[in-house]
Amino acid sequence: MITKLKRLSALLLQMEDLLLTLLLTSMILLATSQILLRNLWDYSLSWGDPTLRLMVLWITLLGAMAATRENNHIRIDLLSRYLSVRARRISSLITDSFASLVCGILAWHAARLVLFEMEDNALFLDTWPIWPFQLIMPIGFGIISLRLLLNALIGNQGQAVS
Amino acid sequence: MIFIGVALLILALFGAPLFSIIAASAMLGFYRSDIDLSVVAIEFYRIAEMPVLLAIPLFTFAGYLLSESGAPRRLVRLTQALLGWMPGGLAIVSLVACALFTAFTGASGVTIVALGALLYPALTHAGYRENFSLGLVTTSGSLGLLFAPALPLILYAVIAQQLGIAGNITVDAMFLAGILPGLLMLTLLTGWSIYSSRSLPLESFSSEEALSAIKQAAWELPLPIVVLGGIYSGYFAISEAAAVTAFYVLVVEVFILREISLRNLPAIMRKSMVLVGGILVILGLSLASTNYLIDAGIPSLLFDTIQELVSSKLTFLILLNIFLLILGTMLDIFSALVLMVPLLLPIAIGYGVDPVHLGIIFLANMQIGYFTPPVGMNLFIASYRFKKPVLQLYLATLPWFLILLAALLIITYWPWLSLVLVNS
Amino acid sequence: KIATLAPDGTSWMKIMREGATEVEQQTNGRVKIRFYPGGVMGNDNSVLRKIRVGQLHGGAITAGGLSSVYPDIQIYSLPFLFRSFEEVDYVRERVDPVLIKGLQENGFISYGISEGGFAYLMSHLPLDSVDALRQQKIWSPEGDQISLTAFRTIDVSPVPLPLTDVLTGLQTGLIDTVGSSPIGAIALQWHTRIKHIADIPLIYLYGTLVITEKAVSKLTPGDRQILKQVMEKQFQQINQQNRSDNLGARKALQEQGIIFHQPMNGDRQSWQELIDKVEQRLNQENQLDPVLFKQIQQHLETVRKVKG
Ligand code: NA
Ligand code: NA
Numbered sequence: 001m002i003t004k005l006k007r008l009s010a011l012l013l014q015m016e017d018l019l020l021t022l023l024l025t026s027m028i029l030l031a032t033s034q035i036l037l038r039n040l041w042d043y044s045l046s047w048g049d050p051t052l053r054l055m056v057l058w059i060t061l062l063g064a065m066a067a068t069r070e071n072n073h074i075r076i077d078l079l080s081r082y083l084s085v086r087a088r089r090i091s092s093l094i095t096d097s098f099a100s101l102v103c104g105i106l107a108w109h110a111a112r113l114v115l116f117e118m119e120d121n122a123l124f125l126d127t128w129p130i131w132p133f134q135l136i137m138p139i140g141f142g143i144i145s146l147r148l149l150l151n152a153l154i155g156n157q158g159q160a161v162s
Numbered sequence: 163m164i165f166i167g168v169a170l171l172i173l174a175l176f177g178a179p180l181f182s183i184i185a186a187s188a189m190l191g192f193y194r195s196d197i198d199l200s201v202v203a204i205e206f207y208r209i210a211e212m213p214v215l216l217a218i219p220l221f222t223f224a225g226y227l228l229s230e231s232g233a234p235r236r237l238v239r240l241t242q243a244l245l246g247w248m249p250g251g252l253a254i255v256s257l258v259a260c261a262l263f264t265a266f267t268g269a270s271g272v273t274i275v276a277l278g279a280l281l282y283p284a285l286t287h288a289g290y291r292e293n294f295s296l297g298l299v300t301t302s303g304s305l306g307l308l309f310a311p312a313l314p315l316i317l318y319a320v321i322a323q324q325l326g327i328a329g330n331i332t333v334d335a336m337f338l339a340g341i342l343p344g345l346l347m348l349t350l351l352t353g354w355s356i357y358s359s360r361s362l363p364l365e366s367f368s369s370e371e372a373l374s375a376i377k378q379a380a381w382e383l384p385l386p387i388v389v390l391g392g393i394y395s396g397y398f399a400i401s402e403a404a405a406v407t408a409f410y411v412l413v414v415e416v417f418i419l420r421e422i423s424l425r426n427l428p429a430i431m432r433k434s435m436v437l438v439g440g441i442l443v444i445l446g447l448s449l450a451s452t453n454y455l456i457d458a459g460i461p462s463l464l465f466d467t468i469q470e471l472v473s474s475k476l477t478f479l480i481l482l483n484i485f486l487l488i489l490g491t492m493l494d495i496f497s498a499l500v501l502m503v504p505l506l507l508p509i510a511i512g513y514g515v516d517p518v519h520l521g522i523i524f525l526a527n528m529q530i531g532y533f534t535p536p537v538g539m540n541l542f543i544a545s546y547r548f549k550k551p552v553l554q555l556y557l558a559t560l561p562w563f564l565i566l567l568a569a570l571l572i573i574t575y576w577p578w579l580s581l582v583l584v585n586s
Numbered sequence: 587k588i589a590t591l592a593p594d595g596t597s598w599m600k601i602m603r604e605g606a607t608e609v610e611q612q613t614n615g616r617v618k619i620r621f622y623p624g625g626v627m628g629n630d631n632s633v634l635r636k637i638r639v640g641q642l643h644g645g646a647i648t649a650g651g652l653s654s655v656y657p658d659i660q661i662y663s664l665p666f667l668f669r670s671f672e673e674v675d676y677v678r679e680r681v682d683p684v685l686i687k688g689l690q691e692n693g694f695i696s697y698g699i700s701e702g703g704f705a706y707l708m709s710h711l712p713l714d715s716v717d718a719l720r721q722q723k724i725w726s727p728e729g730d731q732i733s734l735t736a737f738r739t740i741d742v743s744p745v746p747l748p749l750t751d752v753l754t755g756l757q758t759g760l761i762d763t764v765g766s767s768p769i770g771a772i773a774l775q776w777h778t779r780i781k782h783i784a785d786i787p788l789i790y791l792y793g794t795l796v797i798t799e800k801a802v803s804k805l806t807p808g809d810r811q812i813l814k815q816v817m818e819k820q821f822q823q824i825n826q827q828n829r830s831d832n833l834g835a836r837k838a839l840q841e842q843g844i845i846f847h848q849p850m851n852g853d854r855q856s857w858q859e860l861i862d863k864v865e866q867r868l869n870q871e872n873q874l875d876p877v878l879f880k881q882i883q884q885h886l887e888t889v890r891k892v893k894g
Contacts, residue, residue, distance in 0.1 A: 020435050021428045024223060028412065031220065031405030043743045046726075046734050049213060052401075057210040059219050060446065063439015064181075066432060073179035074440050074546045080177045091176045098173055099182035106185055110203040116638055122631075122654060137203060198639035207635075208628055213748050319775065332775060456626045457587075457641065 013069070020062045027055050047125050054124075054133050061140030068147045096152035103145035110137035166190055180542065181440075185447045191454035205450035209442060213401060219438045220404035222275050224411045226434035228382075229279040231421040236379040241284075243375040247367045252288050253298060253355035256281045257348060260302030262386070265309040274303035274543050275437060282548055289362050293558040298355070300544040300555060301562040304532040305347065307495075307525050308340035314495050314528070315340055318521040322507055331517050338583040339518045343526060343573045350565050381414045441543060475513045479574050482510070483527060490531015491538045498528060515577075522580040526570050533559050587620050588797070589627035589636070590646040597827060599623050602646075602795075605820035612812045617805060637798055644694075644797035648702075650727075652794070656692045658875050659685055661882065662790045665736040666861040668704070668886075669787060671829070676889040677882055684878065694796040697814065698821035702791030703767030703832035706783050708776065711762055713784040714847045716740075722763040725752055733765070733789070739863055752776065767791055768835035769828070777839060785846045795821060 034048045067073050080091050117131045124130040167187075174183045189199050209215060245251030259281070264273045278299035285295035307314055315336040322331045376383065388406065415422050422430065472478045489498055503524070510520045532540040535556040545552045573579060590599070599621065606619035627633050627642060630651025636642040649660045661681075668674045682699055689696045712718050719742065726733045726744035737744040745761050755761040756779040764776055765788050771777045795817065802810055840846065 017428065017432055021431045024219065024431050024435060027216075028220065028223075028405060028408045031216065031402065032409040035402050035406065038745065044745050046746050049746060049748075052216050053210045053213060056215050056219065056442070057207070059435055060209055060439055060442035063435040063437070064443040065439070066436045067440045067443075070436065072436060072440065073181065074444060074542050075174075075177050075179055079175045095173055095176055095178035098186075099179050102182040102186050102189070105189060105199065106202065106206075109200040110206070112200045113203040113207065113635070116200070116635070120638070120654070134207065137206065192641075197641045200639050201636060201641045204632060204635045204639070205628075208632060211629060211632070213751060332778065453627070456622060 016062065016065065020059070020066065023055055023059055023062065027052060027059070030055075050125060058136050061136045065140055065143050065147070068144045068151075071151060093152050096148045100145045100148035100152060103141045103148060107138045107141035107145055110134075110141055114138060181444045181447050184444060184451050188447065188451035188454050191451070191458065195454075195458060197457065201453065202447070202450040205453050206446040208449050209446045215442065215445075216401040217404035218275075218442065219435065220401070220408040222438050223431060223434045224404070224408045225275055225277065225279045226430055226437075227408075227411050227415055227422065229283070230426075230430055231415040231419065233280065233379075233382050233415070236375070236382060240375040240379045243368070243372040247364060248356075249362070249364060250352070250356035250359040252285060253290065253294075253359060254352050256285065256298055257302055257305065257351055257355065259386075260299070261306035261309060261344070261348060264302070264304060264306030265312045273306075274299060274540055275441070275547055278303065278544065278547060290359060293554070294358050296544065296548060296550060296555060296558040297560075297562045299548075300533050300540055300559050301351070301566070303540040303544070304529040305351070306344070307529045308344035308347070308522065312340070312525075314499060314525050315521070318499055318503060318524065322503060322517055322521065331521070335518050335584045336521055339522050339580045340525070341583060342579045343522050343569075346572060346579065347526075347566060347569045350569050351562065354561065354565055381419060385410060437547065440546065472513075475515070478510075478513045479515070479523075482506070482523065483570065483574055486524060486527035487531050487534055490528040491534045495525075495528045499524070516581060518584055519577045519580045523570075523574050526573050530563065530566050530570060533563065535559075535563075587622065587642050588644040588646070588795070589622040589633045589642050591623075591629075591648075597831070598824060601820050601824050601827065605816050608816045608820075609813055612816065613809045617809050617813060643801035644795065646793055646795045648791075648793040652689070652694075652796070655694060656685075656688050658688055658878055659794075661685070661874050661878060662792060664874075665733065665789050666787070667882070668790050671704075673886060673889050674701070674790060677885045680885055681878070681882060684881075689794070689796060690799065693799045695799055695802050696794045696796050697817035698825065699792050699794045700821055700824045701828050701832075702793060703769060703828060704787035705765040705767050705770075705789045705791055706785065707763055707765055707788055708771060708780040708783045708844075709763035710756075710779055710781045712845075712847070713763070713782045719763075719784070723759075723761045724763040725755065725761040725765070749774075753779075756780075765789060767832055768839055769831050772835050772838065777842065777844070781844055783839065783844055783846050785848050 030048060031052060034045055037043045037045065064073075080088055083091055114131050114134045114137065117134060118129065122130045124133055170183050170187055174180065185202065188202055188205075192199055192201055241252050241255045245255055248254070256277075260273050260277055281302075282295055282299050285298065286292060290298075306312065319331050319336045385407065388410065416424060416427060472481060486498075486502075489502065506524070507517060507520060511517060515523075532538050533544075535541065536552075541552055541555045541559065544550070545555050550558075590602070602621060606621070609617050609619060622642070627636060627645070630645075630647050631654075633642060633645040633647060634651065634654065637645060649663050653660045662668070662674075662678075668677070678699070685699065686696045707713055707719070707724075709722055711722055713722075720740075722742075724737060724742055724744045726737055726746050727749065734744060734746065745755070747755050747761065752761070752764060753775055756764065756776060764771075764780075766774070766776055770791075771780065802813070805813065
């Protein structure tokens with residue numbers, strides 16, 4: 001049972017990494033082909049730029065999720081280096097729980113935003129409902145919150161999983 | 163309120179992620195103003211509404227790829243061959259390259275991430291002190307804001323024009339006005355670089371070595387030409403220049419030079435996007451905290467207080483510098499422009515400050531604000547990128563900070579420098 | 587709390603602030619209006635989201651921005667619908683109340699529609715014929731499906747860019763043709779990059795100030811009446827001011843040496859063909875209320891007949 005769960009979680013992590021790589025690759029290809037299309041065939045994709053901007057949002061959250069996994073966020077962190085191992089353990093328990101709580105609230109309100117957009121029937125490119133494209137916000141912040149909570153509880157000092 | 167502020171500060175000092183501190187302060191602010199907290203999510207979503215942000219992941223990836231390849235080695239060899247006979251050669255090339263790059267990317271931290279990754283190892287490899295190199299790349303992250311076609315120059319002109327009180331402001335005027343103050347900053351920093359590297363050994367110039375270094379770097383050399391030429395000739399917007407850079411570097415390093423294998427590519431992509439995520443998540447949430455400041459009218463409240471102290475033009479300019487330096491450490495440049503120019507410009511004109519000059523003072527302050535301790539954004543980006551404690555960055559950037567402060571004083575109190583090209 | 591894209595210090599904001607002061611005085615301070623100018627609250631979509639969650643109570647929003655609330659509001663912005671300000675005035679006098687009622691049915695009180703002027707095609711290349719137009723790199727506002735369809739119909743592939751990138755686009759040559767009102771072109775500095783204007787009204791630009799019904803219904807009926815009276819008066823003033831500003835800006839552009847191309851006799855035919863083609867296509871794709879559209883066309887026929 002536990003090995004199955006572990007395998008499942010490893011699979012999920014791989015999916016996450018795969019998604020991040022695919023997004024970046026398609027971003028480069030889409031942005032480059034837009035330039036080629038315009039300069040060689042005088043043609044512009046009306047959906048190109050809005051799609052690229054949504055991809056930036058997805059990259060932001062997937063990147064931040066990966067940064068949380070590696071305990072690799074930007075911090076001011078001037079004082080914890082002067083703490084003993086035990087005190088540092090307590091300090092990171094507090095700061096990570098705090099950040100987890102903040103992300104939990106962020107996820108909740110991002111979910112409400114998605115719900116509003118769903119109710120208002122807001123459209124992407126005047127065609128598709130936009131809310132599925134926005135789901136990355138609540139999901140991303142939700143996962144970050146869970147990861148921070150896990151860090152707080154097991155005292156993960158950060159390691160690259162790659 | 164003060165208690166909560168102190169609590170947040172303590173949490174930040176003990177290592178809570180910066181984005182969580184910013185998010186918490188925005189949410190607490192909105193909560194106290196009885197505003198629905200989903201505003202924070204609405205503001206965060208504006209990440210998907212700013213076209214220029216696309217340049218960040220693309221340039222970052224290109225920078226990581228270049229830095230993982232043999233390109234830094236080749237660049238060091240080339241600059242050494244071409245400029246190694248000069249004292250401070252590589253440092254000077256770094257300054258100029260960063261200034262050019264920032265002019266196009268608008269000091270959003272891209273320079274540090276993309277070029278710094280390249281230049282920092284090159285500088286240390288060439289024998290420059292660690293702190294000198296760190297200081298250089300961190301400072302250079304905002305150097306170049308005064309050179310065309312920097313977006314803030316354009317934005318300032320547009321905002322000022324729409325106020326209808328500053329007749330002579332055009333984008334062209336701002337482009338001209340920025341040249342000499344920008345060059346002044348570059349010159350002073352170059353002087354410092356030459357002075358600091360006086361003990362590094364000089365080499366004699368060898369045309370054979372130069373030629374062979376050029377040949378070796380033949381694939382990377384067209385990059386700045388293609389990108390700058392592309393933007394000026396109108397083939398690319400900034401985000402497109404970033405796309406071309408990313409695509410070109412990908413093809414050259416992976417498929418032509420084969421210095422990076424396809425198998426290693428996903429790991430590099432992932433690593434670079436971890437950094438992008440870390441930066442953009444902070445940016446997105448700082449949009450929310452800025453929005454709280456606007457909603458609560460805090461910037462104008464702050465300014466009213468300062469205005470009461472002002473008696474003369476000289477005092478006004480001194481206070482302006484202090485105020486803008488503080489503002490520059492807290493706000494991103496676009497929010498600062500949109501928020502403060504409409505408030506500042508009428509008052510500055512009242513004190514007899516030329517609107518074009520005010521624009522240059524404003525941007526020069528913002529530029530320094532980016533790495534003003536303790537909270538200048540670029541300090542954290544550099545700390546993160548080069549895995550050095552922030553405290554070390556405070557020390558490393560201090561001489562650079564003081565030199566640019568001197569430049570700022572000259573720019574502020576000697577309007578001729580900003581205005582001579584405009585009025586001629 | 588009302589957000590606008592107009593920066594502080596513009597005549598637009600001055601008139602709005604005057605109105606706010608007047609409302610505050612007349613209601614003895616019971617109604618206070620705070621403005622957030624300069625787009626600090628984000629674009630139209632962002633402002634609408636913030637209105638929905640209650641951070642803002644209203645905003646000055648373009649017709650395109652409001653189309654997600656009430657699609658018919660953009661009916662005046664069909665390309666080539668109006669040919670002169672005379673036609674605009676005649677139709678708006680009769681149709682504005684319908685649109686304002688439509689907004690109210692969707693939860694927004696509007697205090698009047700304010701004109702942004704006619705957008706004309708402006709370019710730094712000659713615009714003297716339809717063929718010349720097809721050669722050019724034309725900007726279309728990002729997300730604006732109407733103008734995109736219009737351009738595609740006449741075999742032009744436009745370059746979609748957000749407003750903020752247009753000036754840089756003109757400077758770098760990414761685009762060479764924009765559609766803009768004369769005041770817009772001057773305010774955004776686009777006029778420094780253009781030499782030719784096709785003197786055919788392309789699109790009628792307009793926006794409106796809306797406040798949510800929820801916010802207004804909290805006021806006493808008396809205060810509501812004062813708010814309505816004052817704001818409607820100010821908005822009419824803005825509408826007139828914009829008309830005269832646009833005519834002034836047009837003159838300024840002419841004095842600056844920009845060439846206004848009237849369609850020549852031979853050309854008029856091809857321009858008209860092009861206009862008809864766009865109209866037909868948009869009618870087919872239209873999601874706007876066909877009854878309302880027919881009404882407008884009838885008004886237009888009447889006014890055109892009178893004019894001869
Ligand atoms: Na800043
Ligand atoms: Na802002």
